[in-house]
Amino acid sequence: MADWEIWLTIAALAVATAATRSSFWLVGHHITIPKRVQEMLRYAPACALAAIIAPDLLLDGGQVQFSLANLKLVPGVVATAFYVWRRNMLQTIVFGMAFYTVLRVLHIFS
Amino acid sequence: MTETSVPQHMSYVAEHHEPSWREGLKTGIPTLFGIGAWGLVVGVAMVKTGLTVAQALAMTLVVFAGSAQLASLPLIAAHAPIWVIFATALVVNLRFVIFSALLAPHFSHLPWKKRFLLGYVAGDMTVALFLQKYPSEEPQLGKLSYLKGLLYPNWAAWQVGSIAGILLGSTVPPEWGLGFAGTLAIICITVPLVASRPALAGVLVAGAVSVLGAALPYKLGLLLAVLLGMGVAMFIEEWMEKKHG
Numbered sequence: 001m002a003d004w005e006i007w008l009t010i011a012a013l014a015v016a017t018a019a020t021r022s023s024f025w026l027v028g029h030h031i032t033i034p035k036r037v038q039e040m041l042r043y044a045p046a047c048a049l050a051a052i053i054a055p056d057l058l059l060d061g062g063q064v065q066f067s068l069a070n071l072k073l074v075p076g077v078v079a080t081a082f083y084v085w086r087r088n089m090l091q092t093i094v095f096g097m098a099f100y101t102v103l104r105v106l107h108i109f110s
Numbered sequence: 111m112t113e114t115s116v117p118q119h120m121s122y123v124a125e126h127h128e129p130s131w132r133e134g135l136k137t138g139i140p141t142l143f144g145i146g147a148w149g150l151v152v153g154v155a156m157v158k159t160g161l162t163v164a165q166a167l168a169m170t171l172v173v174f175a176g177s178a179q180l181a182s183l184p185l186i187a188a189h190a191p192i193w194v195i196f197a198t199a200l201v202v203n204l205r206f207v208i209f210s211a212l213l214a215p216h217f218s219h220l221p222w223k224k225r226f227l228l229g230y231v232a233g234d235m236t237v238a239l240f241l242q243k244y245p246s247e248e249p250q251l252g253k254l255s256y257l258k259g260l261l262y263p264n265w266a267a268w269q270v271g272s273i274a275g276i277l278l279g280s281t282v283p284p285e286w287g288l289g290f291a292g293t294l295a296i297i298c299i300t301v302p303l304v305a306s307r308p309a310l311a312g313v314l315v316a317g318a319v320s321v322l323g324a325a326l327p328y329k330l331g332l333l334l335a336v337l338l339g340m341g342v343a344m345f346i347e348e349w350m351e352k353k354h355g
Contacts, residue, residue, distance in 0.1 A: 054335075
């Protein structure tokens with residue numbers, strides 16, 4: 001890609017961000033969302049977050065990897081349990097990263 | 111409702127409210143580490159694709175959408191037409207339309223420039239955290255301050271991480287898996303949201319659909335996961351209501 005094309009692409013991506021993130025902020029008061037749809041939308045953030053993490057935890061090179069050899073699945077599950085127990089996000093991130101790194105460096109399951 | 115006829119009782123939502131600002135900041139602080147680590151990964155990826163430092167900096171500063179940026183990089187490397195990259199980014203970002211529909215009604219009385227900017231910087235995690243604190247659209251003192259306390263540090267952490275990634279480039283070994291910190295932060299935000307059976311069902315369906323649909327083009331698996339997850343959660347909620355009268 002030529003230099004100017006990359007700059008144009010960056011501008012286009014910025015428009016894509018604005019068009020989606022700011023959409024209802026700018027035109028929302030002209031649109032009435034049915035109550036049923038509104039109730040359904042309440043579940044959107046949880047579903048979106050789950051949809052972001054699930055592939056990262058379960059996919060390994062494009063394949064579903066349900067075994068201990070999956071380096072992220074075990075620390076992910078253990079970190080989830082840790083958070084349910086401690087309810088502290090920072091501790092969970094530190095613990096989860098440490099656990100993940102130990103598994104990776106020591107090749108415990110692989 | 112026009113912007114000039116703001117009801118008196120709504121004006122205080124926009125007033126700066128220090129305790130709420132601090133509370134937002136405090137709620138968001140742990141996520142900042144995950145956000146920063148994620149930004150770093152995207153920063154490294156941009157430079158490795160062949161963007162110049164100036165281009166990568168511009169991209170992180172004005173685009174500010176990690177998943178769309180990551181999706182665009184292989185397309186840029188493959189010299190795809192710009193409209194294809196634009197369409198891809200739009201589809202990857204479609205979940206933000208839903209988020210904006212959830213957040214915007216809380217602040218419909220603000221001037222349009224302010225609304226535009228707030229929407230522009232509202233990413234996945236902050237939306238979830240805000241709605242957990244303020245599920246109802248009713249005007250409440252300090253709402254805007256709380257949102258800002260979440261949004262601005264989140265934006266800054268992403269940019270700091272991303273700029274570090276751009277400057278450090280290939281000196282960060284990919285096998286460290288720093289992006290996993292972002293995943294861990296999201297896990298922590300998701301757990302409290304799964305407080306009911308419909309939500310749990312929705313989250314499980316969304317997770318499964320996004321894994322099964324991971325190979326779909328335009329990251330459509332992500333959008334499909336959100337839509338089906340929401341649908342299943344709603345179905346179960348209504349089914350439970352019927353059962354218990």
